[in-house]
Amino acid sequence: MRVKALETLLSEKGLVDSSAIDTVIELYETKIGPRNGAAVVARAWSDPDYKARLLENGTKAIAELGFEGVQGEDMMVVENTDSVHNVVVCTLCSCYPWPTLGLPPVWYKSAPYRSKVVRDPRGVLSEFGVELPDSVEIRVWDSNAELRYLVLPNRPAGTDDLSEAELAELVTRDSMIGTALVAAPAS
Amino acid sequence: MNGIHDLGGMHGLGPIDQEANEPYFHEEWEGRVFGMFFANFAQGHFNVDQFRHAIERMDPAEYLQSSYYEHWLHAFETLLHEKGIISPDELDRKQAELSQAGDS
Numbered sequence: 203m204r205v206k207a208l209e210t211l212l213s214e215k216g217l218v219d220s221s222a223i224d225t226v227i228e229l230y231e232t233k234i235g236p237r238n239g240a241a242v243v244a245r246a247w248s249d250p251d252y253k254a255r256l257l258e259n260g261t262k263a264i265a266e267l268g269f270e271g272v273q274g275e276d277m278m279v280v281e282n283t284d285s286v287h288n289v290v291v292c293t294l295c296s297c298y299p300w301p302t303l304g305l306p307p308v309w310y311k312s313a314p315y316r317s318k319v320v321r322d323p324r325g326v327l328s329e330f331g332v333e334l335p336d337s338v339e340i341r342v343w344d345s346n347a348e349l350r351y352l353v354l355p356n357r358p359a360g361t362d363d364l365s366e367a368e369l370a371e372l373v374t375r376d377s378m379i380g381t382a383l384v385a386a387p388a389s
Numbered sequence: 390m391n392g393i394h395d396l397g398g399m400h401g402l403g404p405i406d407q408e409a410n411e412p413y414f415h416e417e418w419e420g421r422v423f424g425m426f427f428a429n430f431a432q433g434h435f436n437v438d439q440f441r442h443a444i445e446r447m448d449p450a451e452y453l454q455s456s457y458y459e460h461w462l463h464a465f466e467t468l469l470h471e472k473g474i475i476s477p478d479e480l481d482r483k484q485a486e487l488s489q490a491g492d493s
Contacts, residue, residue, distance in 0.1 A: 204462065204484055205421050206421075206484075207480055207483040207484040208425070208462070208466070208469075208475070209421055209425060210487065211475050211479065211480065212428070212469075215475075217428070217432055217434075218429070218432075219428065222424070223421060223424030223427075224424070226423070226424040226427050227420040230413055230423070291397075293395065293396055293397030293398075294394050294395060295394060295441060295444065305423075308411065308457065309405050309408070312405065313399075313402040314402045314403045314404060314405045314406075316396040317396040317397060317398065317399035317402045320398055329404065329405050330405075
């Protein structure tokens with residue numbers, strides 16, 4: 203009701219157009235989400251030149267696929283390998299790469315995740331069901347208003363024959379935040 | 390500025406609640422708040438840094454107890470009041486008016 207009152211007042215003052223709000227909501231609910239990021243990851247797995255451009259200048263390479271704009275103005279892509287695993291957080295609030303991942307889940311914006319992942323990343327990964335060998339270094343990236351991160355997950359074994367579209371199907375939102383691994387396809 | 394929003398490293402805030410197939414907006418009003426962010430931003434009433442700062446100035450106890458989009462609503466109210474666009478009284482009156490009209 204408070205929100206309704208605010209929108210009504212802004213609308214009466216000619217400061218807000220309710221149909222424009224409808225459009226924004228629809229845009230995010232239907233067009234902007236983690237399928238975009240999955241397309242970026244699948245391209246990087248399939249095309250070594252693209253991957254090199256992506257790691258060199260994430261913002262430009264992601265824009266090649268048409269994903270850019272609000273809350274994704276400056277992107278850095280961090281690559282998982284057999285010896286390094288990356289996890290992204292925004293300890294201060296909720297910074298997140300909207301054009302590639304959409305809007306963040308509640309847990310990403312919550313006090314428990316923000317406080318703990320920088321102190322005990324292995325414990326947090328464990329809460330997400332991810333156990334990594336001690337030999338794997340975990341890097342935690344704290345996003346900010348200017349720079350947002352996207353994790354390039356490890357390509358699972360047994361996917362050599364998959365098309366780019368099939369690869370994209372495997373890539374989950376959490377794997378691009380770093381709180382999940384990409385599972386091999388069920389055979 | 391060091392404040393309650395600076396949560397990195399803090400202990401004891403509990404387990405991380407995950408939700409499968411989570412929608413962007415759990416209730417309709419959350420979507421309206423999200424959409425109003427663009428509208429207010431586009432109108433030039435405030436910029437993203439002012440918006441974030443308004444959240445960071447929240448009462449610490451209230452900050453921890455309220456949800457994400459409640460933070461946003463709080464920031465709108467604070468900034469629109471400070472810019473002289475909508476006063477808290479005005480908002481209270483409109484809310485009462487809508488309540489009486491039985492609107493939801």
